[in-house]
Amino acid sequence: MKTTYIHFLGALILSAIGLTSCEKVIDVDIKDSASQLVIEGTVVDNADMQTIKLSRSVAYTEDNTYPPVSGAQVVVTDSRGFEHNYVERLPGVYISSFKGEPTVTYNMLVKVDGKDYTAKSTMPRPVELDSLSVTEVTFGGEDRKIVAVHYKDPAEFVNQYRFVMWVNGIQTRRVYANNDRLTNGNDVKDELFYSSDDDNKEIVDGDAVEIEMQSIDEPMYKYWVTIADQSQNGPGGGVTPGNPPTNVNNNALGYFSAYVSRRKTITIRETGQ
Template sequence: MNKKTILSLPLLLLALLNGCREEITIDVEEGEQLIGIYGCITNEWKKQQLTISKSGDFYGIGDPEMVSGAEVSVTDNDTAVINYQEVAPGIYETTEPIKGESGHIYKLHVIVHEKGETTEYYATDTMQATVESIDSIKVLPYTLNNIKATDYYKVCPYFQSINNKRTSYIAKIEINGHLVTDTLTEYYAIQFQEMTGIYINGKEMEKMYNGVDFPGSIYNLDPKRAKDEDVKPGDEITLNLHVISQGYLEYIYDVQGNSGSNPFYGSPANVSSNIKPEKRALGYFFTSAITKGTCIVRAEDLK
């Protein structure tokens, strides 16, 4: 009997990126380190978090060096100031829980004090519109050319997509409340392009392409993961659909193509960043509007 160990991300949520984009090339001499800043504001009521570290060498081993003692704040629509405090070396979070709002512009300001010098960094992102709701999701076996896999699955959501061709999404999966796509390399980032504004009706989307599975690649979780990440009847599967900016979508693709699992390790060439000054910092400050959908896996779904 085959072990149901792998859950695939949504087959219909595919990367359909077109057009050009500006790439920032960062030339780092041997021994030189850049500040790495990575954090976000979401529409969930919680203490939002941001990480500050130093970039690691491409062949480096171990964790990056964390940056302590920085001053961190975010301005909401140029009015309210959101302050952060350091809760662990290089880890900063808002002093109070906050919830981001669609359409609001969030401006990050970081001041780093190091070796008698003070350096300031900036970034800006606008929170996108939120998917109103995910009506339902289904977990189904993955098929390719009408051949059904025995232990690979796709999550098929049903929802109204946002009518904006520049709207970008991240799909993340939880099994029984445990996030199994928890690193940048596991994020499945997508745009709908010509499907923008239409109702996404799960598996039926495949029929738009002559009955063949929706074109593009599908990301499967590592079968060596812990047993609690196996998929079995009775499991609760949650799809987290994040609406993000075009810039952050490009950053994810750049990191996945260049850096491995850690955004502050690896070759920095051609990895985009919205942290200013340009070419003096790595990472990204972004906003994310999240909508969730949940289902219970049925035995018949896995057949």
């Protein structure tokens, strides 16, 4: 959380010194990698239908079209002994109708091309998203609106969160992950720093900002925080990127996450609200 401040700070210093950092699209020479299986599985508490998507990665130089993987056998068993079989609804999209339950551990098994891929995730206890608020920051003549989430972190448990932000229905590219290492048991205000570097659009008056708060388990926190660290390019160029630590075995990419989901929307109003 502190590092986000530093990166934010770096951007502010540059803008204050009057350095409009300049962008230019360049050609890069990249060795393409072989395609790999990608598993994205979620079990959510407030949905009646759960989804596991199977696709393949593509080489960097190709289009962002990811071939679905059909004909897989997908099953999730939970710590209470229930077995949930998945059916392929759309190519590569496997569904099963059940509701996720907090504190239950889910075990995923995916059989593709004679290989087994397994992962497990435990759904944390629910934490409610109490409200959203907007802070306006002015520095060096630039206004930035920052949306903050408010929630009460339970003192008796270790909690991890991931936040997803949509501005006017479009998901932003910034990845937010946090835990209660420094905030355990408190009424927490968590500012979701956002800048036009991520999406080429500042948050402005009239925008509707929707936030999903996911209560996630510890391995998923590591997964998201690794992606979040890489996407920030502060002074010095940020950290060396690497693949996030997946909880799926057998060299598959992606993750399997059981989480509690809460959503709220706020409309940005004029300054001085």
